[in-house]
Amino acid sequence: MPEIIINDQQIEVPEGTNLILAARKLGIDIPHFCYHPGLSVAGSCRMCQVEIEQNGRKRIDLACTNPAQDGMTVKTDSPEVKGIVKAVLEFLLLNHPTDCPICDDAGECKLQDYYMLHGLYDNRLNVDKWHKPKVHRAGPNVMLDAERCVLCGRCVRFCDEIWGEKQLGIFGHGSDEVLMNYPGKDLDNPYSGNVVDLCPVGALLDRDFHFQRRSWYLKSVKSICPSCSRGCNTYIHFDTDHDYKSAGKRIMRLKPRYNVDVNRWWICDRGRYGYSSIDNPNRALTPLIAGGETGWEQALTKSETLIRSSLKKPGPDGLALLMAPNATNEDVYLALRLFRDTVKFANLGYDIPSMEKLAADNILLTDDPYPNRRGFKDLGFGSISNTSEAAEIIEAIFAGQIKGLVVCGTNLEGMLGNQIDNLIAKLDWLIVLDTHKSSLMDKASVALPLALPAEREGTFTNVKGLVQKFEKAVEPTGQSLPLWEVLQRLGKRLNAKWSFEETHTVFKSLAEDKPEYDTLNWLATFGVNKGLYLDSW
Amino acid sequence: MRTLSDSTRQQAQALMEMYPTKEAAMLPVLHLAQKEFGLIDDEAEQVVAEVMGISPVSVRETSRFYFMYHHHPVGKYHLQVCQNISCTIMGAETILDHIKRRLGIEAEERTEDGLFSVERVECIACCDRGPAMLVNDKLHTGLTPDKIDGIIKESDPERKLDHMQSEGNKE
Numbered sequence A: 001m002p003e004i005i006i007n008d009q010q011i012e013v014p015e016g017t018n019l020i021l022a023a024r025k026l027g028i029d030i031p032h033f034c035y036h037p038g039l040s041v042a043g044s045c046r047m048c049q050v051e052i053e054q055n056g057r058k059r060i061d062l063a064c065t066n067p068a069q070d071g072m073t074v075k076t077d078s079p080e081v082k083g084i085v086k087a088v089l090e091f092l093l094l095n096h097p098t099d100c101p102i103c104d105d106a107g108e109c110k111l112q113d114y115y116m117l118h119g120l121y122d123n124r125l126n127v128d129k130w131h132k133p134k135v136h137r138a139g140p141n142v143m144l145d146a147e148r149c150v151l152c153g154r155c156v157r158f159c160d161e162i163w164g165e166k167q168l169g170i171f172g173h174g175s176d177e178v179l180m181n182y183p184g185k186d187l188d189n190p191y192s193g194n195v196v197d198l199c200p201v202g203a204l205l206d207r208d209f210h211f212q213r214r215s216w217y218l219k220s221v222k223s224i225c226p227s228c229s230r231g232c233n234t235y236i237h238f239d240t241d242h243d244y245k246s247a248g249k250r251i252m253r254l255k256p257r258y259n260v261d262v263n264r265w266w267i268c269d270r271g272r273y274g275y276s277s278i279d280n281p282n283r284a285l286t287p288l289i290a291g292g293e294t295g296w297e298q299a300l301t302k303s304e305t306l307i308r309s310s311l312k313k314p315g316p317d318g319l320a321l322l323m324a325p326n327a328t329n330e331d332v333y334l335a336l337r338l339f340r341d342t343v344k345f346a347n348l349g350y351d352i353p354s355m356e357k358l359a360a361d362n363i364l365l366t367d368d369p370y371p372n373r374r375g376f377k378d379l380g381f382g383s384i385s386n387t388s389e390a391a392e393i394i395e396a397i398f399a400g401q402i403k404g405l406v407v408c409g410t411n412l413e414g415m416l417g418n419q420i421d422n423l424i425a426k427l428d429w430l431i432v433l434d435t436h437k438s439s440l441m442d443k444a445s446v447a448l449p450l451a452l453p454a455e456r457e458g459t460f461t462n463v464k465g466l467v468q469k470f471e472k473a474v475e476p477t478g479q480s481l482p483l484w485e486v487l488q489r490l491g492k493r494l495n496a497k498w499s500f501e502e503t504h505t506v507f508k509s510l511a512e513d514k515p516e517y518d519t520l521n522w523l524a525t526f527g528v529n530k531g532l533y534l535d536s537w
Numbered sequence B: 001m002r003t004l005s006d007s008t009r010q011q012a013q014a015l016m017e018m019y020p021t022k023e024a025a026m027l028p029v030l031h032l033a034q035k036e037f038g039l040i041d042d043e044a045e046q047v048v049a050e051v052m053g054i055s056p057v058s059v060r061e062t063s064r065f066y067f068m069y070h071h072h073p074v075g076k077y078h079l080q081v082c083q084n085i086s087c088t089i090m091g092a093e094t095i096l097d098h099i100k101r102r103l104g105i106e107a108e109e110r111t112e113d114g115l116f117s118v119e120r121v122e123c124i125a126c127c128d129r130g131p132a133m134l135v136n137d138k139l140h141t142g143l144t145p146d147k148i149d150g151i152i153k154e155s156d157p158e159r160k161l162d163h164m165q166s167e168g169n170k171e
């Protein structure tokens, strides 16, 4: 492994490590625009120049294209290097509109940061700046301000190398050069939002975030995308203190969080832009009894009464629980302890042949729209007597064998269409727990509102069996509660012998005899972060 | 959508086989297409992309970088007047002014009848015989206003030149 010296500090790095990465290991940031560890090396922006001394010779060269070689001495802060970096920056900023006050990227823009760190010159340009397309729709999710672009080519390489189709290009010549999608062809690949994160300046922007919040108002927690079984690691960026624009919008955007084993630097657009379901007028806000609003006490008492009334007749064989695999491991665990072990329902089902199979690809997206099917399997979801599939349970209801049904999140309306009323007519009672309003909730004997992942903490097990924790960003909407808490309260009424106060004690209990689950160190995670990205490039 | 003739397609194929990567044949293939279509507009780019089996974005990145590909229609006679240092010293500016006046158009424009267009270009490697220009593929050197008039007359015998006073002629 080559050993080198950077600014008088010695470091040994793996063969092939370039000087930007090597310096970063020492906490030294070599300024760069075009380099990104997830993409090929272009060496085009010229920002990363350093002084390299090797075999008795000194030269100024790029840090991104030069791998560390044994015996190199590198300086990133000599007066000569500083002068060069400043000059490169001045060129890159020559025609830049410097409209930071109206730029969504202000506060997280490399041009701004580098100007403060390495520029600080006065503008010497006394002719007009060149103008380029300013508010251009590049695709369904992304907009472009071509004047702000520094032509680093990261976005171009992302589409080409990661997605596999060139959807953006740099066209023209000299000061005329402009980054664009092909005329008449959208930047519309299912990963298009990543170019916004990659863009070091405010040229490519999220259309949904345009003029929504100044970036420095945002807070951030670590989360897991619930939109497919990959379980990409994300940050939830939220703000509850500056709601001057869109009343009630707390979750402002989702950003990828680096995880080499799951999603590297990327997330897909389905996951990224799916957050609008959280601060949504369709959220279930209060418990309902027969469609009428009520409080938790009354609703739980009613649920208890209904369940108790059926324990003798029709008895366990006539009772069923359906649960969608978007519940967390903690929810599943308590559901099993309550419905399987305490009140002993004979029919527990979750494995509904997915109605909406996603278009899987070999980048991230899987075909399973649920985040925790693996967790359900690992925790042995199912009943002791019958190994019932959801579809069989539904058949049994139509056949009049099942009289009481609890539904957690399962989209029965989507499955059954207008058959749903016939199904309800077959039941003595129906208890529905869900996050969003539905006619099923209105028709249920009791309906209970649930919190979404962004409003609570918990764990999902992804398609590869990785147990991943997510944190709470904002308070549950209305009176909604995390599912495990509802199950805890209901369990208490039904004489359960267990009792849990916090999510992580539930997790501890479920992980006890499961070595694959026991590895997750619950407390070794952060709370709300100030810095938005801890892993930005 | 326009399409390239079979013979041009064959030539393009042959060019692509000459290089380790087909992208390497992009410049000559674009020239072939320009010869056939008269210009490289959006549609021509897409035809070239289809023939070469690469992304239209890559074709556009190349075609828009080089000035020798026309993105707007040029005249039947396309005058490419060198504006680099040697020709300029030899009077290229006067030549360009004369052409503009004779044809009644500005540089980078085309006459209404579609016969002539004028473009300023970089060095065409005849610095020893400036001022120089290309009319389509034909080279003209040691240009004077009279020579220009001759070239225009030769291309379009019907064209009336005398109603326009050229400053170049006054000398």
Ligand code: SF4
Pocket (backbone or CB within 6 Å): A148, A149, A150, A151, A152, A153, A154, A155, A156, A179, A195, A198, A199, A200, A201, A203, A204
């Ligand atoms: S739009 Fe952004 S990422 Fe793309 S080339 Fe310009 S500066 Fe780079």
Ligand code: SF4
Pocket (backbone or CB within 6 Å): A225, A226, A227, A228, A229, A230, A231, A232, A263, A267, A268, A269, A270, A271, A272, A364, A365, A366
């Ligand atoms: S690939 Fe799946 S987990 Fe990853 S961001 Fe997309 S929907 Fe979410």
Ligand code: FES
Pocket (backbone or CB within 6 Å): A031, A032, A033, A034, A035, A042, A043, A044, A045, A046, A047, A048, A049, A062, A063, A064, A065
């Ligand atoms: S980061 Fe090295 S040239 Fe751009």
Ligand code: FES
Pocket (backbone or CB within 6 Å): B082, B083, B084, B085, B086, B087, B088, B122, B123, B124, B125, B126, B127, B130, B132
């Ligand atoms: S300068 Fe005109 S041909 Fe070279």
